[in-house]
Amino acid sequence: MTEAERFVDETAKWLMPDRIHWCDGSEEEDARLKAQMLGDGTLIKLNEKELPNSYLHRSDPSDVARTEHLTFICSEKKEDAGPTNNWLSPKDAKAKADPLFRGAMKGRTMYVVPYVMGPLGSPFSKVGIEITDSAYVVANMRIMTRMGKAALDQLGSSDDFVPGVHSIGDLSPERRAIMHFPETKTIWSVGSGYGGNALLGKKCFALRIASTMARDQGWMAEHMLILELTVPSGEVHYITAAFPSACGKTNLAMLVSPLEKQGYKVRTVGDDIAWLRPGPDGRLWAVNPEAGFFGVVPGTSYDTNPNAMNTITHDTIFTNVAVDGNGVPWWEGKDKNPPAGMIDWMGKPWDKMGKAAHPNSRFTVAAAQCPSISPKFNDPMGVPISAIIFGGRRSRLAPLVFETRDWAHGVFAAATMGSETTAAATGAVGVVRRDPMAMLPFCGYNMADYFGHWLKMGTLVKSPPKIFHVNWFRQNDAGKFIWPGFGENLRPLLWMLDRVAGKGDAVETAIGAVPTKGSLNLDGLDMPAADLDAVLSVDNADWKAETPGIREFFAKFDGKVPKPLVAELDNLEKRLG
Numbered sequence: 394m395t396e397a398e399r400f401v402d403e404t405a406k407w408l409m410p411d412r413i414h415w416c417d418g419s420e421e422e423d424a425r426l427k428a429q430m431l432g433d434g435t436l437i438k439l440n441e442k443e444l445p446n447s448y449l450h451r452s453d454p455s456d457v458a459r460t461e462h463l464t465f466i467c468s469e470k471k472e473d474a475g476p477t478n479n480w481l482s483p484k485d486a487k488a489k490a491d492p493l494f495r496g497a498m499k500g501r502t503m504y505v506v507p508y509v510m511g512p513l514g515s516p517f518s519k520v521g522i523e524i525t526d527s528a529y530v531v532a533n534m535r536i537m538t539r540m541g542k543a544a545l546d547q548l549g550s551s552d553d554f555v556p557g558v559h560s561i562g563d564l565s566p567e568r569r570a571i572m573h574f575p576e577t578k579t580i581w582s583v584g585s586g587y588g589g590n591a592l593l594g595k596k597c598f599a600l601r602i603a604s605t606m607a608r609d610q611g612w613m614a615e616h617m618l619i620l621e622l623t624v625p626s627g628e629v630h631y632i633t634a635a636f637p638s639a640c641g642k643t644n645l646a647m648l649v650s651p652l653e654k655q656g657y658k659v660r661t662v663g664d665d666i667a668w669l670r671p672g673p674d675g676r677l678w679a680v681n682p683e684a685g686f687f688g689v690v691p692g693t694s695y696d697t698n699p700n701a702m703n704t705i706t707h708d709t710i711f712t713n714v715a716v717d718g719n720g721v722p723w724w725e726g727k728d729k730n731p732p733a734g735m736i737d738w739m740g741k742p743w744d745k746m747g748k749a750a751h752p753n754s755r756f757t758v759a760a761a762q763c764p765s766i767s768p769k770f771n772d773p774m775g776v777p778i779s780a781i782i783f784g785g786r787r788s789r790l791a792p793l794v795f796e797t798r799d800w801a802h803g804v805f806a807a808a809t810m811g812s813e814t815t816a817a818a819t820g821a822v823g824v825v826r827r828d829p830m831a832m833l834p835f836c837g838y839n840m841a842d843y844f845g846h847w848l849k850m851g852t853l854v855k856s857p858p859k860i861f862h863v864n865w866f867r868q869n870d871a872g873k874f875i876w877p878g879f880g881e882n883l884r885p886l887l888w889m890l891d892r893v894a895g896k897g898d899a900v901e902t903a904i905g906a907v908p909t910k911g912s913l914n915l916d917g918l919d920m921p922a923a924d925l926d927a928v929l930s931v932d933n934a935d936w937k938a939e940t941p942g943i944r945e946f947f948a949k950f951d952g953k954v955p956k957p958l959v960a961e962l963d964n965l966e967k968r969l970g
């Protein structure tokens with residue numbers, strides 16, 4: 394018996410399914426599951442002519458986003474989870490989970506989903522096995538990971554896989570828990586069918602568990618998109634960027650260059666997660682561990698993200714969008730004219746009062762369908778990174794872009810970044826919170842140790858990438874976004890590449906180097922000079938008002954924040970005067 398078989402055997406004794414099905418990932422299997430889901434109402438067929446082989450799934454209305462307050466890191470010591478994670482001891486976690494899991498699959502089929510995170514055969518890649526009673530999860534895992542036979546082939550008789558147990562249970566938030574056991578690299582999730590809670594390869598494995606593996610093994614698991622940028626000389630650069638959920642990672646990764654005729658072209662390597670390692674050449678190399686995109690739908694249009702629109706024209710699973718009388722999905726921001734006779738995301742005739750699509754409605758689609766996918770997407774060696782970007786959603790404060798002074802200062806800027814909350818998690822929207830490296834909900838261990846790991850990586854990589862901070866979301870006094878965003882975000886990227894090459898003018902400010910107005914390539918962009926001034930401005934008084942919050946955040950860690958970061962804060966305060 395292999396370890397995988399033993400795991401399935403033991404889990405079956407515990408969850409007591411009527412049937413066990415090992416997923417092979419084939420098209421026949423996928424078609425069979427989809428037919429079954431059409432039969433039981435889990436899926437609704439969309440207009441076959443407009444969107445071949447595409448489906449709508451409606452979640453339970455209480456299960457439409459990640460539930461951070463029900464997500465736990467279950468390390469032996471509380472200190473290892475740190476003050477930013479919910480903690481349960483493994484013993485207490487098991488006691489809490491046992492009644493929720495025991496017999497939970499009676500009358501149901503237990504699907505065994507072997508999957509690989511990372512390109513097949515890549516030294517970066519890792520195997521997981523997710524046990525689930527949700528056919529919807531199986532269909533999504535088939536898109537989001539390399540799933541089925543290929544994964545079992547890669548695993549062979551090895552016991553090196555991350556076991557995950559998932560049951561939708563009864564979907565009630567009172568009986569929901571998403572548990573991670575970093576010491577045994579195990580994931581248990583019950584009571585939710587929603588993406589980040591249920592597709593265990595994504596946030597649970599590729600970020601929370603992988604971040605602990607990365608700490609132990611000298612690499613990094615990060616909440617980052619990876620984009621490829623070709624410049625007129627033909628040189629190709631790769632950039633990663635970390636933004637919190639629903640802050641535009643997918644849009645940036647699929648950016649359409651407004652300067653394509655001049656030879657600037659963007660392609661997509663990943664839109665959500667990057668695994669990064671020091672390469673033999675002294676640079677930092679990255680792969681996208683995922684095989685698909687689980688993107689936010691609202692706001693996606695031919696104006697904002699034509700590559701996404703052209704990706705989701707077929708073989709797509711939509712979750713919690715609205716649908717018109719012809720079976721064509723609709724969402725806020727798709728176009729200006731909501732069609733008549735629309736059914737909202739909850740399946741009721743749309744009353745035009747609430748949102749037609751849920752603000753966190755999603756598309757699940759294979760990366761291979763994306764017109765801008767990079768030829769390096771499947772490269773087992775990944776891509777070398779020239780620059781790392783951090784950013785959040787700040788209506789005030791942060792300028793369009795700044796360059797940090799060095800690796801330690803970059804880590805400080807990332808560790809202290811703030812962002813307004815979004816609909817990707819349950820809870821209030823629009824409240825500024827500290828979201829270090831956009832990893833606050835996804836770091837599997839004490840974030841103070843995570844900051845230390847970041848600092849250490851700067852020494853393990855001989856030529857580390859430059860670190861930048863961006864903010865596309867600055868507003869004027871009338872509450873309007875100043876920067877046009879979307880494709881125009883290419884312009885700060887080009888300035889970054891100039892800086893990496895030792896070119897590009899900048900003004901030193903207290904927080905870092907900001908482009909001079911003349912150093913941004915604004916070819917073809919009609920932007921009033923006053924707006925440009927406003928979006929590049931750094932207000933020392935505003936930043937002074939920010940630092941007590943940073944000090945308070947550091948204080949949560951009981952003196953564990955690495956000294957170089959505390960020194961960065963002291964220096965920032967000094968520079969601010």
Ligand code: SAT
Pocket residue numbers: 458459588589590595596637638639687817818
């Ligand atoms: O729900 S997911 O975690 O998969 C997406 C996100 O919140 O970033």
Ligand code: MN
Pocket residue numbers: 616637638639665
């Ligand atoms: Mn994400």
